[in-house]
Amino acid sequence: MKGLLVFGRSGQVATELSRLAPEARFIGRDAADLSDASCLAGLIASEQPTAIINAAAHTAVDRAESEPELAHAINAEAPFVMARAAAKLSVPFLHISTDYVFDGSGERPWAETDPTGPLGVYGASKLAGERGVAHAGGQWAVLRTSWVFSAHGANFVKTMMRLGAEREELRVVADQHGGPTPAAAIASACLEMVAAMHADPAKGGIYHFAGAPDTSWAGFAREIIDQVGIPCRISEIATSDYPTPARRPGNSRLDCRAITRDFGIERPDWRTGLTKVLTELRK
Secondary structure (H helix, E strand, C coil), X not given: CCCEEEECCCCHHHHHHHHHCCCCEEECCCXXXXXXXXXXXXXXXXXXXXXXXXXXXXCCHHHHCCCHHXXXXXXXXXXXXXXHHHHHHCCCEEEEEEHHHCCCCCCCCECCCCCCCCCCXXXXXXXXXXXXXXXXXXXXXXXXXXXXXXXXXXXXXXHHHHHHHHCCEEEEECXXXXXXXXXXXXXXXXXXXXXXHHHCCCCCXXXXXXXXXXXXXXXXXXXXXXXXXXXXXXXEECHHHCCCCCCCCCEECECCHHHHHHHCCCCCEHXXXXXXXXXXXXX
């Protein structure tokens, strides 16, 4: 899309967006410090974009517990300023969010209308960002996703490959469930949504998008090890056996029917996406 402005440049989704939309303008940390949102409105006004995607975030879930002010600045204050600037230009704004806005209870997939209840600083900061975007006015959309993976940056796939090659056994959490999501599929969904929003000013709101079928981290790890062909055994453990500074939601399943209904975007098969990622990593 001509005139597309993307915040984020080196992250997993931003990297995939740059492949699908090389003509877009990508804003990295060197051009905009998202911890200081005061610079964003002027930057956006000077760029005069036709649409904006925010693919940048403070995603260090555990570290956020010890730096809540920074997480809030990047995940809440910056998106609000972006959305307000987009509203002033009357252009669509799309913000990427997370399953961590929910408390992870139960087993039913979370719908967009379900009550939120983040368990930690990261989820709370992302939820505040969603609310800021919604209150900024204009045409906006929030895309909640989960368990993102790609051939870029640090992620679960690359960690399992590295550790699996070093060890005979990996102990992986089996009581957290969700949908692993290829970053490439998220990038594609973002571009489809923005194009549709540009064509129809009535489109927008909160949507869920995650890979299918739902699985556990142990199930995800087992598929990675099987596809790579590493002789490593995956042993299932409970969340309580792997304590972390930030609590993780046990149920990260997302009901993705709304994005299919409104935009025609189907859930991607993460196993197919994994095959493509592993092929790229081998190269």
